[in-house]
Amino acid sequence: GAGVSQTPSNKVTEKGKYVELRCDPISGHTALYWYRQSLGQGPEFLIYFQGTGAADDSGLPNDRFFAVRPEGSVSTLKIQRTERGDSAVYLCASSLHQAMNTEAFFGQGTRLTVV
Amino acid sequence: GDSVTQMEGPVTLSEEAFLTINCTYTATGYPSLFWYVQYPGEGLQLLLKATKADDKGSNKGFEATYRKETTSFHLEKGSVQVSDSAVYFCALTSNFGNEKLTFGTGTRLTIIP
Numbered sequence: 019g020a021g022v023s024q025t026p027s028n029k030v031t032e033k034g035k036y037v038e039l040r041c042d043p044i045s046g047h048t049a050l051y052w053y054r055q056s057l058g059q060g061p062e063f064l065i066y067f068q069g070t071g072a073a074d075d076s077g078l079p080n081d082r083f084f085a086v087r088p089e090g091s092v093s094t095l096k097i098q099r100t101e102r103g104d105s106a107v108y109l110c111a112s113s114l115h116q117a118m119n120t121e122a123f124f125g126q127g128t129r130l131t132v133v
Numbered sequence: 134g135d136s137v138t139q140m141e142g143p144v145t146l147s148e149e150a151f152l153t154i155n156c157t158y159t160a161t162g163y164p165s166l167f168w169y170v171q172y173p174g175e176g177l178q179l180l181l182k183a184t185k186a187d188d189k190g191s192n193k194g195f196e197a198t199y200r201k202e203t204t205s206f207h208l209e210k211g212s213v214q215v216s217d218s219a220v221y222f223c224a225l226t227s228n229f230g231n232e233k234l235t236f237g238t239g240t241r242l243t244i245i246p
Binding site: 022049058066074126127 | 178237
C-alpha cells in the first residue's frame with residue numbers, strides 16, 4: 019500500500035485481556051514510531067524503532083506494554099493485562115530514516131477500548 | 134523536558150475570516166517545529182514545518198514563522214474555507230538524533246459557510 023497501515027482499526031477487549039496492534043509502515047522506511055492519543059489530547063510518544071531495534075522506549079508507560087519489529091518492517095505493539103485506562107487511539111508513524119527533518123507519515127490508528 | 138502549549142479550542146470562524154492559532158514551546162537545543170492537521174476520518178498529516186529560527190513554513194495558504202525570541206510558532210491563514218475544518222496540532226522534535234514528536238493538545242477548528 020501507499021501509506022502506513024494499521025490493523026485492526028477498532029478493538030474492543032475486556033479488562034485483563036492481552037491485545038496486539040499491528041503496523042505496516044511505508045515500504046523502505048527504516049524508522050517507525052508508536053504514539054498513543056487519549057481523548058482530547060495530542061499524541062504521546064511511546065517507542066521508536068530504527069530498523070529492528072528499539073532505539074528509544076522511554077515513552078512506554080509500564081512493563082505491560084511491549085513492541086517488536088523483528089524484520090525491520092512490520093511492528094506489533096503488545097499490551098498485557100489491559101486496563102480501562104489503556105483505552106485510546108494508538109498511532110503508528112514511519113519515516114525514511116533517522117536523519118533530521120525527515121517527514122513522518124501516520125496511519126489512521128487503532129482505537130482500543132477496554133471494557 | 135520538551136513541551137508544546139497550544140491555544141485551546143474549539144475555534145469557530147466564518148468562511149473567509151482570518152485565522153490565528155497560537156503555539157509556544159519549551160525545548161532544549163534547537164528544535165524543529167511542525168503543524169500537523171487531522172481532517173475528519175483521516176490520519177495526521179504534516180501541514181508545514183520550520184527547522185531553524187526565522188524560517189517560515191507555508192502550505193495550502195497556511196503560514197507559521199519560527200520565533201526563537203518568543204519561543205512561538207503561531208499558525209495563520211488569511212482567508213479560511215469550510216474545507217479547513219479539522220484538528221490542528223503544533224509539534225516539535227528536539228533534533229538530538231531521534232525524530233520523536235512532542236505534540237500540543239490540538240485545536241479543533243470549525244469553519245461556518
